[in-house]
Amino acid sequence: MKKKLTERQEKIFIFIQEYQQENGYPPTLREIGKKFDILSTFGVKRHLEALTKKGYLNILSNASRGISINKNESESLDLINYQEVNNISKIPIIGRVAAGSPITAEENVEGSIVIDPAFIKKDEDSFALKVKGDSMIEAGIFEGDLVIISPKAIVKNGDMIVARLEDEVTVKIYENKNSIVKLIPQNKNYQTIIVKNKNEFSIVGKVTGVVRWIN
Amino acid sequence: MKKKLTERQEKIFIFIQEYQQENGYPPTLREIGKKFDILSTFGVKRHLEALTKKGYLNILSNASRGISINKNESESLDLINYQEVNNISKIPIIGRVAAGSPITAEENVEGSIVIDPAFIKKDEDSFALKVKGDSMIEAGIFEGDLVIISPKAIVKNGDMIVARLEDEVTVKIYENKNSIVKLIPQNKNYQTIIVKNKNEFSIVGKVTGVVRWIN
């Protein structure tokens, strides 16, 4: 379970996420400090330690930019991920997502799917979401399909992602031009969403697969 | 268009991708060197420069771990092709089908996918086909998708099936009214096929699943 962050910590956490998404690598202490007018690296470091203690980050000691974002916060999920049968990755399937709850919380797990490790490239944090709604039918994603999500993947413009807006989770095409983030559906009947309040928006992960079962 | 890589460059590029995927940040020159037994950082650096010049990477000068992966377009680097011997609901993937040969002949197998037995109802004869062509895009099946086929399933009108017509294998919607068999595509640009010579037609199986991998 994730512990609550202070306002400052949350802003820093969001910045790290955005930096990582835009650059493909995490920021340094000094880059974070510069952004938030913190003149001492020590001040930044303690923020990172707080975020680590609360389970949001992992930090590799003495490694530059050794920040990795922790998107699978609950320990129960780790148990699910470690159930590997003969080196085959078992991916948890997330069903309904209660408002405000972490997306990978145990109570949301509906089942699991087993994928050949040759297909899913060593991303043990992957999970699957059951799609509700038809906003992506033109991209060949239907209601009831499972989308496989890689939380650590680098998201680029045009990628299909799962985004969280306030307490809603949706599948859309991601576009970031001049810091204006757009979430583009693939259905003429839906409108593009322009993200205004970045605090209420986060990228859950990139869609790396689609699985559909008929009957 | 991306330029071709040397064997060495490709291995290094794949390693960088995997490292990024696993750790959330890119490797350092020395970490790459260690992996490939390159004792000098300069040797590694020139590989990165080559990869940059050929459009695979971007590098931020003087920044540690300042490597970002360029995912512009088609990366047909099939690092996914090896087979492992495990016996749990392993579904073979059929690639090209030689004219006249039985569709599940061993030489046609391109790989395999492992599916949770909870999903596939113990149909051990299931196999997967890689879709070529776009005749089913309106049913959410795109070129390159894998369709999972159950040869034993009972096929009803309206079901999606894989049919063999002479030496061609296609995915279509099946309809049989008054002994007139129609194969209906899901794409306005294609025409419904009416089967005349039933000797040259057979049902390979029913489509029970669709799997798509993005990137």
Added chain:
DNA sequence: ATAAATAGTGCTCATTTGTTTACTTCAAAT
């Protein structure tokens, strides 16, 4: 055969970057 591209070693150097200690400020809780 000769030039060009590829691959690598060993070394030095400069910068980047994380670590640590000591001290300050402020607000909220006890």
Added chain:
DNA sequence: ATTTGAAGTAAACAAATGAGCACTATTTAT
């Protein structure tokens, strides 16, 4: 009133890391 926790400054330090040069070896193409 005192303690506690969050937030920050300044300075010195060590480790990590990229940059660069001179030189060698092998393969590939002209």
